[in-house]
Amino acid sequence: MNKMILYKEWLKTRWLLLGILLAMAALTFYCFLNLAKVVEFRGAGLLWEALVTKETVLTEILRYVPAIAGALLALGQFIPEIQQKRLKLTLHLPYPQGRMLLAMALYGLTALTLLYALQACASAWVLSAWVPGELVARVLKTMAVWYLAGWAGYLFTSALCLEPTWRFRVLILLVAAGLLRLLYLSGIPEAYNGFFPWLLLYVAASAGLLFAGVARFKEGLQD
Amino acid sequence: MKRYGQIFLGLSLVALLLWVLPWLYNLITLKPYSTPFTLYSCTVHDFTSLDRSEGRGFQFVDTKGNVYGDEAQPTFYASVLASRGTLPDTLEGRKVTLEEIEQNAVIASSDPKDLNRTLPPVYLLLESVPERLELKDPEDALVSRKGSIDIVEMASNTLREEKTRLFNAALQAEGFVYPARYFAGKPSHRKAYDEGYLVTDAENKVFQVKQINDTVHVRHFPHADGLGVHFMLITEFDNHATLGYLVSADNHLHMLRPDGEVVRTEVVFDPHKEDLLLVGDLFYYTVKTSTEKGERFWALRSSDFSLVDTLERPYPHEWSFPGLSFTSSNDGWVKPRI
Numbered sequence: 004m005n006k007m008i009l010y011k012e013w014l015k016t017r018w019l020l021l022g023i024l025l026a027m028a029a030l031t032f033y034c035f036l037n038l039a040k041v042v043e044f045r046g047a048g049l050l051w052e053a054l055v056t057k058e059t060v061l062t063e064i065l066r067y068v069p070a071i072a073g074a075l076l077a078l079g080q081f082i083p084e085i086q087q088k089r090l091k092l093t094l095h096l097p098y099p100q101g102r103m104l105l106a107m108a109l110y111g112l113t114a115l116t117l118l119y120a121l122q123a124c125a126s127a128w129v130l131s132a133w134v135p136g137e138l139v140a141r142v143l144k145t146m147a148v149w150y151l152a153g154w155a156g157y158l159f160t161s162a163l164c165l166e167p168t169w170r171f172r173v174l175i176l177l178v179a180a181g182l183l184r185l186l187y188l189s190g191i192p193e194a195y196n197g198f199f200p201w202l203l204l205y206v207a208a209s210a211g212l213l214f215a216g217v218a219r220f221k222e223g224l225q226d
Numbered sequence: 227m228k229r230y231g232q233i234f235l236g237l238s239l240v241a242l243l244l245w246v247l248p249w250l251y252n253l254i255t256l257k258p259y260s261t262p263f264t265l266y267s268c269t270v271h272d273f274t275s276l277d278r279s280e281g282r283g284f285q286f287v288d289t290k291g292n293v294y295g296d297e298a299q300p301t302f303y304a305s306v307l308a309s310r311g312t313l314p315d316t317l318e319g320r321k322v323t324l325e326e327i328e329q330n331a332v333i334a335s336s337d338p339k340d341l342n343r344t345l346p347p348v349y350l351l352l353e354s355v356p357e358r359l360e361l362k363d364p365e366d367a368l369v370s371r372k373g374s375i376d377i378v379e380m381a382s383n384t385l386r387e388e389k390t391r392l393f394n395a396a397l398q399a400e401g402f403v404y405p406a407r408y409f410a411g412k413p414s415h416r417k418a419y420d421e422g423y424l425v426t427d428a429e430n431k432v433f434q435v436k437q438i439n440d441t442v443h444v445r446h447f448p449h450a451d452g453l454g455v456h457f458m459l460i461t462e463f464d465n466h467a468t469l470g471y472l473v474s475a476d477n478h479l480h481m482l483r484p485d486g487e488v489v490r491t492e493v494v495f496d497p498h499k500e501d502l503l504l505v506g507d508l509f510y511y512t513v514k515t516s517t518e519k520g521e522r523f524w525a526l527r528s529s530d531f532s533l534v535d536t537l538e539r540p541y542p543h544e545w546s547f548p549g550l551s552f553t554s555s556n557d558g559w560v561k562p563r564i
Contacts, residue, residue, distance in 0.1 A: 101227075132383065174239065178238040181241075181246070188552055197559060214230070214231070215230055
């Protein structure tokens with residue numbers, strides 16, 4: 004059954020995923036093309052200097068990409084379920100609804116993680132040609148919060164889609180806005196290092212909102 | 227699961243309100259507050275503050291309320307006074323020239339936010355004795371690692387093996403214990419000369435590393451051993467009076483002379499919590515430290531850094547709404563704090 008669910012999710016999202024992949028690849032390519040030109044014209048020393056003496060990790064152009072990708076994927080995955088009333092049908096399938104929802108969410112999170120990993124690896128690979136591992140690690144640690152915002156964007160958008168009542172939708176929206184504000188509060192490199200594990204736990208815990216929304220939906224609560 | 231969702235959202239909203247409401251209240255109610263620029267005067271022999279009261283023009287007031295013009299700070303405004311032809315030719319009982327005054331004007335500052343953040347263990351390395359005299363952009367960088375300090379050529383991102391070997395041999399010969407803890411330097415070519423970096427090792431001993439003719443030289447300052455130095459500033463002032471400032475474990479500011487002598491001052495401040503502003507001239511250094519509660523001033527004699535006078539200026543107490551915040555003006559980290 005898991006395979007069927009995953010296949011269903013794949014059919015629903017494959018073009019969207021391809022679009023997100025291409026958009027992320029294009030933006031990442033553009034970001035590093037700019038840096039490559041800086042290196043070509045002014046030398047790699049300028050990248051070192053910027054990374055060491057300025058509040059930058061040089062990849063700020065990619066800052067909001069993971070969050071947008073996460074929200075888009077959630078919309079692509081769950082809007083059709085809501086709009087075409089497919090969720091009701093899905094929940095009546097002879098399979099535990101919790102596991103079904105978990106499979107759907109894990110599909111989305113895994114797809115996002117793969118996209119983020121691809122981008123992070125490409126960034127590390129390109130940067131390591133110009134700067135030492137210590138500075139590459141600094142860039143990746145800073146980007147990790149953007150990916151966390153991507154997972155948060157995915158989970159909260161999914162929760163919003165699955166939530167049947169407006170009252171809770173507004174509350175979810177408020178909390179999501181606060182969390183995203185917090186995740187983009189500082190542009191200082193490695194500002195979130197110590198707080199990151201707690202934020203990760205919080206974002207993971209927010210996955211429970213999907214199940215809570217479905218439980219309310221099953222009870223017939225709907226605006 | 228329904229209950230879990232309610233609890234999760236409820237707790238999140240409480241945290242959100244604790245964060246947003248006090249921030250909003252403080253944003254609306256807090257008023258800007260500025261303190262007057264204050265320096266110790268070599269003519270008045272007291273702290274004098276710039277008085278910005280309406281209708282009083284450009285005037286200084288000492289701690290007893292006496293009012294003075296520019297002549298209260300003849301060294302700080304030396305160029306202005308010289309342009310008017312009113313610069314005294316004798317100060318503190320000795321002949322002075324504009325050139326001498328300008329050469330001995332020093333300004334240094336530090337901000338806790340520059341320290342309380344995660345910094346990369348990479349330090350750009352200038353050539354201190356450039357071939358064509360002017361300092362150039364660095365070509366190599368020091369990368370501090372667990373058991374060595376490596377020198378990497380930035381253009382190619384490759385280790386300069388022989389240079390690294392010689393440098394680390396020099397470090398070990400001076401008794402350096404890895405890993406390095408703190409680097410203080412100004413890796414910019416926009417300065418008159420370069421003194422490299424002041425570095426503390428794992429035992430808080432102080433060293434200077436400086437590149438001369440493509441070789442990195444190491445110098446140990448034994449007089450700083452045992453002080454538990456946890457903060458340093460490299461000065462690189464025109465007058466070469468000091469090599470740097472050190473702060474010991476008991477938070478006393480020490481002056482590191484170019485000959486390696488370490489002079490303990492009466493200035494006490496925690497660089498991780500307090501701002502520092504040091505303005506010095508031929509005769510006196512005015513050191514100001516400030517926290518959220520107020521400012522403290524010390525006047526030191528420039529010749530031997532002995533204490534001349536002190537001044538405290540508390541800020542007016544302003545109530546701010548307590549709440550949850552995630553950033554601070556004292557550090558560069560995002561974390562919850564009350």
